[in-house]
Amino acid sequence: MKQVLLPRSMNDLWAMMHDLPDAAVYAGGTDLLVKMRSGLIPPKDLICLERIQALKGVMVHGDRMVILAGTPLSHLLREPAITRHLPVLAKAITCLGSPLIRNMGTIGGNVCTASPAGDTLAPLYALDARVELASETSVRSLPISRFILGPGQTLLETGEILSAIHVEKPHPEAIQHFEKVGRRNALACSLASMAAILRLSDGGIVMAASLAWGSVGPTVITCLEAADWLIGQPLSMDRLTQAAAIVQKAVCPITDIRATADYRRAVAGNLLLRICEQKMGNP
Amino acid sequence: MTHDIPAVGCPFPRFDARSKVSGAEKYATDEYAPDMLWAGARRAGLAHGRILAVHTNDAESVPGVFRVLTRKDVPGTNRQGIVHKDQPVLAGQKIRHCGEPVALVLAENREALKLALSRIRLDVEPLPGVFDPETALNPGAPMVHAAGNTLLSAVIQKGDAAKAFSDCDVILEDCFEVPFQEHAFLETENGFAQQKPDGSLVMTVSTQAPFRDRMEIGHALGLDFSSIRVISPYLGGGFGGKDGATVQCLLALAAMNANGRPVKMWWDREESFIAGYKRHAARLYYKLGAGADGTLKSLECRLYYDTGAYAHLGGEVLELGMEHAGGPYRIPHVSIQGWCVYTNNPVSGAMRGFGVSQVAFAIEQMMNRLAEKLCMDPLELRLKNALRRGDRNSSGVTLMHSTGIVSCLKTIERHPLWRNRADWKARAGRFKRRGVGVCAVFNAMGYGRGLPDSAIAKVELTQEGRIRVYCGVSDMGQGNASAFVQIAGDMLCQDTGHLELILPDTDRTHPSGSSSAGRTTYTYGNALVRSCLQLKEKLIHRASLVLFLDEPVGLVLLPGRVRHLPSGREVSFSTLAAMLPESDRTAIDQHVMTVASDGNLNASGFILGFPHVLFSYAAHLAGIEIDELTGGVSVRFYLAVTDAGRIINPQGVEQQVQGGVAQGLGYALCEDILLRDGKILNPSLTDYIVPTALDVPDVASLTVETVESTGPFGMKGMGEVGMNGPLPVVAGAVLDAVGVWVKRSPVTAERILEALGLNTGAGRKL
Amino acid sequence: MSIICKINGNDTEIQGASDRRVVDVLREDLGLTGTKEGCGAGECGACTILVDGEPRLSCLMMAVQLQDKAVTTIEGIGESEALHPVQEAFVEHGAVQCGFCTPGMVLSAVNLLSLHPEPDRNRIRRALSGNLCRCTGYVKIVDAVEAAARAMAEGSKP
Numbered sequence A: 001m002k003q004v005l006l007p008r009s010m011n012d013l014w015a016m017m018h019d020l021p022d023a024a025v026y027a028g029g030t031d032l033l034v035k036m037r038s039g040l041i042p043p044k045d046l047i048c049l050e051r052i053q054a055l056k057g058v059m060v061h062g063d064r065m066v067i068l069a070g071t072p073l074s075h076l077l078r079e080p081a082i083t084r085h086l087p088v089l090a091k092a093i094t095c096l097g098s099p100l101i102r103n104m105g106t107i108g109g110n111v112c113t114a115s116p117a118g119d120t121l122a123p124l125y126a127l128d129a130r131v132e133l134a135s136e137t138s139v140r141s142l143p144i145s146r147f148i149l150g151p152g153q154t155l156l157e158t159g160e161i162l163s164a165i166h167v168e169k170p171h172p173e174a175i176q177h178f179e180k181v182g183r184r185n186a187l188a189c190s191l192a193s194m195a196a197i198l199r200l201s202d203g204g205i206v207m208a209a210s211l212a213w214g215s216v217g218p219t220v221i222t223c224l225e226a227a228d229w230l231i232g233q234p235l236s237m238d239r240l241t242q243a244a245a246i247v248q249k250a251v252c253p254i255t256d257i258r259a260t261a262d263y264r265r266a267v268a269g270n271l272l273l274r275i276c277e278q279k280m281g282n283p
Numbered sequence B: 001m002t003h004d005i006p007a008v009g010c011p012f013p014r015f016d017a018r019s020k021v022s023g024a025e026k027y028a029t030d031e032y033a034p035d036m037l038w039a040g041a042r043r044a045g046l047a048h049g050r051i052l053a054v055h056t057n058d059a060e061s062v063p064g065v066f067r068v069l070t071r072k073d074v075p076g077t078n079r080q081g082i083v084h085k086d087q088p089v090l091a092g093q094k095i096r097h098c099g100e101p102v103a104l105v106l107a108e109n110r111e112a113l114k115l116a117l118s119r120i121r122l123d124v125e126p127l128p129g130v131f132d133p134e135t136a137l138n139p140g141a142p143m144v145h146a147a148g149n150t151l152l153s154a155v156i157q158k159g160d161a162a163k164a165f166s167d168c169d170v171i172l173e174d175c176f177e178v179p180f181q182e183h184a185f186l187e188t189e190n191g192f193a194q195q196k197p198d199g200s201l202v203m204t205v206s207t208q209a210p211f212r213d214r215m216e217i218g219h220a221l222g223l224d225f226s227s228i229r230v231i232s233p234y235l236g237g238g239f240g241g242k243d244g245a246t247v248q249c250l251l252a253l254a255a256m257n258a259n260g261r262p263v264k265m266w267w268d269r270e271e272s273f274i275a276g277y278k279r280h281a282a283r284l285y286y287k288l289g290a291g292a293d294g295t296l297k298s299l300e301c302r303l304y305y306d307t308g309a310y311a312h313l314g315g316e317v318l319e320l321g322m323e324h325a326g327g328p329y330r331i332p333h334v335s336i337q338g339w340c341v342y343t344n345n346p347v348s349g350a351m352r353g354f355g356v357s358q359v360a361f362a363i364e365q366m367m368n369r370l371a372e373k374l375c376m377d378p379l380e381l382r383l384k385n386a387l388r389r390g391d392r393n394s395s396g397v398t399l400m401h402s403t404g405i406v407s408c409l410k411t412i413e414r415h416p417l418w419r420n421r422a423d424w425k426a427r428a429g430r431f432k433r434r435g436v437g438v439c440a441v442f443n444a445m446g447y448g449r450g451l452p453d454s455a456i457a458k459v460e461l462t463q464e465g466r467i468r469v470y471c472g473v474s475d476m477g478q479g480n481a482s483a484f485v486q487i488a489g490d491m492l493c494q495d496t497g498h499l500e501l502i503l504p505d506t507d508r509t510h511p512s513g514s515s516s517a518g519r520t521t522y523t524y525g526n527a528l529v530r531s532c533l534q535l536k537e538k539l540i541h542r543a544s545l546v547l548f549l550d551e552p553v554g555l556v557l558l559p560g561r562v563r564h565l566p567s568g569r570e571v572s573f574s575t576l577a578a579m580l581p582e583s584d585r586t587a588i589d590q591h592v593m594t595v596a597s598d599g600n601l602n603a604s605g606f607i608l609g610f611p612h613v614l615f616s617y618a619a620h621l622a623g624i625e626i627d628e629l630t631g632g633v634s635v636r637f638y639l640a641v642t643d644a645g646r647i648i649n650p651q652g653v654e655q656q657v658q659g660g661v662a663q664g665l666g667y668a669l670c671e672d673i674l675l676r677d678g679k680i681l682n683p684s685l686t687d688y689i690v691p692t693a694l695d696v697p698d699v700a701s702l703t704v705e706t707v708e709s710t711g712p713f714g715m716k717g718m719g720e721v722g723m724n725g726p727l728p729v730v731a732g733a734v735l736d737a738v739g740v741w742v743k744r745s746p747v748t749a750e751r752i753l754e755a756l757g758l759n760t761g762a763g764r765k766l
Numbered sequence C: 001m002s003i004i005c006k007i008n009g010n011d012t013e014i015q016g017a018s019d020r021r022v023v024d025v026l027r028e029d030l031g032l033t034g035t036k037e038g039c040g041a042g043e044c045g046a047c048t049i050l051v052d053g054e055p056r057l058s059c060l061m062m063a064v065q066l067q068d069k070a071v072t073t074i075e076g077i078g079e080s081e082a083l084h085p086v087q088e089a090f091v092e093h094g095a096v097q098c099g100f101c102t103p104g105m106v107l108s109a110v111n112l113l114s115l116h117p118e119p120d121r122n123r124i125r126r127a128l129s130g131n132l133c134r135c136t137g138y139v140k141i142v143d144a145v146e147a148a149a150r151a152m153a154e155g156s157k158p
Helices: A010-019 A032-037 A071-079 A079-083 A087-095 A098-104 A107-113 A121-126 A224-230 A237-250 A263-273 A277-280 B017-021 B109-117 B161-167 B210-221 B248-257 B268-274 B316-321 B358-373 B378-385 B405-414 B421-426 B482-491 B522-547 B573-579 B649-670 B725-738 B749-758 C022-029 C085-094 C102-115 C122-129 C139-154
Strands: A024-026 A045-046 A056-063 A064-068 A131-135 A137-142 A149-150 A160-166 A175-181 A190-202 A204-214 B037-044 B048-056 B065-069 B103-108 B121-126 B148-159 B170-178 B190-195 B201-205 B228-231 B261-265 B281-290 B295-310 B333-342 B432-444 B454-459 B465-471 B499-502 B557-560 B560-563 B570-572 B586-592 B602-604 B614-625 B632-643 B701-702 C002-007 C009-014 C050-053 C054-057 C070-072
Touching: A024 A032, A024 C009, A056 A079, A056 B560, A056 C022, A064 A079, A071 A079, A071 A098, A071 A107, A079 B586, A087 A121, A087 A175, A087 A190, A087 B161, A087 B358, A107 A121, A121 A190, A121 A204, A175 A263, A175 A277, A175 C102, A190 A263, A204 A224, A204 A263, A224 A237, A237 A263, A237 A277, A263 A277, A263 B557, A263 B749, A277 C050, B017 B121, B017 C085, B017 C102, B037 B109, B037 B248, B037 B268, B037 B560, B048 B103, B065 B109, B065 B649, B103 B109, B103 B248, B109 B295, B121 B573, B148 B316, B161 B295, B161 B333, B170 B358, B190 B248, B201 B210, B210 B228, B210 B248, B248 B454, B295 B316, B295 B358, B316 B333, B316 B358, B358 B378, B358 B432, B358 B725, B378 B432, B405 B432, B405 B632, B405 C139, B421 B432, B432 B725, B454 B482, B454 B522, B454 B573, B454 C050, B465 B482, B482 B499, B482 B522, B522 B557, B522 B560, B522 B586, B560 B573, B614 B725, B614 B749, B632 B649, B649 B725, B649 C139, B725 B749, C050 C102, C054 C102, C085 C102, C085 C139, C102 C122, C122 C139
Parallel strands: A024 A045, B037 B261, B201 B228, B295 B333, B465 B499, B632 B701, C002 C070
Antiparallel strands: A056 A064, A064 A160, A131 A137, A131 A160, A175 A190, A190 A204, B037 B103, B048 B121, B065 B103, B148 B333, B148 B602, B170 B281, B190 B201, B190 B261, B281 B295, B432 B614, B454 B465, B454 B586, B557 B560, B560 B570, B614 B632, C002 C009, C050 C054, C050 C070
16 A cells, blocks of 8 residues: 655645655646556555645736646636636647546646647747746756656656746737647547747738647657748748648657657648638638 | 326436436446455466466465466356357467456455456467458468367358349449447446355346356356346446456356355456457458449459457357348349458457448448449439338348338438538638538348347236336346336336336346347337236236226226226226235236248358348438548538337437447547557557547437337337448548548548548549 | 545545545445446546536545545435436436446536536537547437526526
């Protein structure tokens, strides 16, 4: 029998982590407990973060937003700050798992699990998010692109938790677009996903573009070359098609039981074309 | 709560719905006892091998382990099976599939069970495996069973197919492939058993065939079947996957080795994938010939069904597939050859649409291709060739019973969704391509000739003054139990407050066959009608005595009482019951389903089942939208038109249609058992993709009411036919939308995108 | 260890291992077998319960997480004499076939209607997208939730 502990505060947490240094930390358990059941992770003592209020909520300071890592995903969808300022992230959350999973899983968990298919990751990369890592004695922050090293691997150290995610609000008129491709419309592992934040001038010229793809590499792929191709030009189908070809060369997907690399590569590029629907509207 | 008198033909809310919706209804999974043991099987984990040793010492020493059993602990024949008994309860010499059970552990709790199972070591000499049915028929292929890899090979012939091709203006040939499909019922295989001091067994099992289970267990373990009591509560889904022993023999063996303690076995989801039964994967070669005006003339088929490691109902599945290979069409010349072949893949067995779902795809795609070739409307082509009453079908059987496929197709023809399809397609948005497909499908009912399809119904006036139906067939969710209450209530004029139901229990109800083959409401219903008539007459006669009448005339049954209409006097059911011994308060009767009378049919190789004579028919219509960027297929509208004879419960028919279509859409779009060397790569609901509420559209259901004069109230079984429509109709819609020719399922986004990418002209193949 | 919580309104003390799954505590220790298990991995929703009114997967919760919580299982919905409008609607509209998914579906639907009293069919489907059903094709379940919403708004029978 293993212990499962329920800290009520950060102080509780540090004390418990001190007492059980080999314990696994979880919030929702929708990744960890599934992996433990299937034997991918051996039985361990567990520390559950769900009662720590200090890890929940969203704060807005001017243009900066702080998303506390222990906030359940469905609660984020009820935060006006998220839906108003970060629709690219909100859209990704609505595509994640199921309502039940979203009631339990947290954004911090999704980031720390660092699956190449993690639904919140591409939006967070497109937003240039920074992760805040806290230990009993210190706090540090990193760009998310440096925090995640590979599938299931992060720079999280023993004695640390992911405490918050920091993002800058995109320009209020920026186009924020997200699409996930899965084998069904819920409870689906992403086969490919794309997050895009584009700022257009009044004349329709692309002034800034932040693009990120999920499930097409060991971590999220940002393909600056494709973004650069779009910048300074009107947003047209032709331009997007050319950018798509660049993306298809830049991604490095794998073939697994869900999809082939060829499919993922093709779709990663194709998803760019959907952006013209945002600008030109759907007939 | 008001109690209504059920009326056959009107919607009747499920009798079991209230208890299910409040969580009160107990399934087999809900049986627990304080001193119970948990039982679990160690599965081989490789597809083909010779067992050298099974080491159980490490398992036995796990704290909490009660016993570990292997082959040597199995009495009797150690062979289970429904028709063909070829499946070991515990394998002793050979492993034939990854799910082969090699040891059985009994433990005090699930943690000890799991640990013990992981500590059992197998010494195995791996053998080369065979994983394709055609390859398995080649000389020199690895032998799954000593007697060879052919479980069954058969032929159906009519006329002279080869010669008739020379008279055809169009001849088309193609090959189709469909994968294994998983039932994925929410309640996995499970049971609860205890051996009594007298040695008899009492078992509560999630099973579609409690009476046959006793035979199977008895044969496998050397027990007298009458010493085994099987109780069958409502199943949390079955769809064929709980027809035939799943846990039963292992569970009985465990109970016999538990010192009288109750034992529970409940397969977790992974084990259900690995060890449970599947729909047969198949490869289907078709050659179809027709005249320039679309008249079908000749059909040649070679059908290869992959039955996996053991027979289960493989021969019967092949048989039914062969009977349906020509679709619901008039084809004067046919030559249908079929092989049901052993491989080292998972065991295939019964699944809704039983061999028919596979061939429905093939024949309907051939029809779509023919329509395209002849520039004919696909609906018109089907109408032209659709079977009518009095025709002979592909097997040569004369269709004298209700045959409503033409009405189904005509209903579609008149429907606005069909009529407005061009408009609808033209309104596709950016990056979307729309298509509309239509199909005609059918599915036989009953066991067919050679295995009497029978049921025995019992109804009783209880001492409390209620009418109790002793249901002989399991209800796996299709609502047959409720239909029986509806029938009894209507015939005996009783409201739901005076109606009771006993679910199948081999001690209390009577053998009535399996819950399968679309047969239960028909066969048990017919028996029930007879016994209700018997009981009614008896109650009226006895009431006339109680009321001191000279003759039993002018008496009617009302809820809870009998009334003499001329005088207005009544006697209550409870008063009547008090005056009658139990044997005089019951009525028991039987029914045996009619079979085809046609002789001189040219078919060979079948053991039982050939031919069938009662069929339900359906025509389905669907509109799909393909996304050009992802290849994703979305079903935008779906209409099913079904001939189920007269309808006993309209709500029940809709339920079956919508449910069958949903499972069929899974089969069409996303369900795929992925195998490598016989090992399932996706044994979980994470990676075996079953449709969610966001994946199935609103399914509209219409019926054409023929009268099946042999069925109770004119009905016939229709639980399976809905399953057969979605794959053909989606394939037809894909052809219409993007000119891609689908030859295998599922029709995934990846396959569509690949086919679109290779577009150089019309009719790219998938 | 000892966990204090409320289950269906009743103060409950749960003894035993803190790493026991909530679905097992409910079914085996408390005899509340209305909560089902279909996969053990959060993929089917059969184990759905309400925790402080919010639907969660009890197969992915550890017993200790029940501490101080108010849990509602299917047994806590409706009264013995009268079903909840959602349950009534499921019965009337044919939303129950084998019934194994039904407790989870009902709880998810009850929660949906508490947040969105007038959901359209798409919203209903999204709310139920974590509850798999293999029998119904979902259509009548959506019909039933729509009818329950209307009934609850009008105070009438679904």
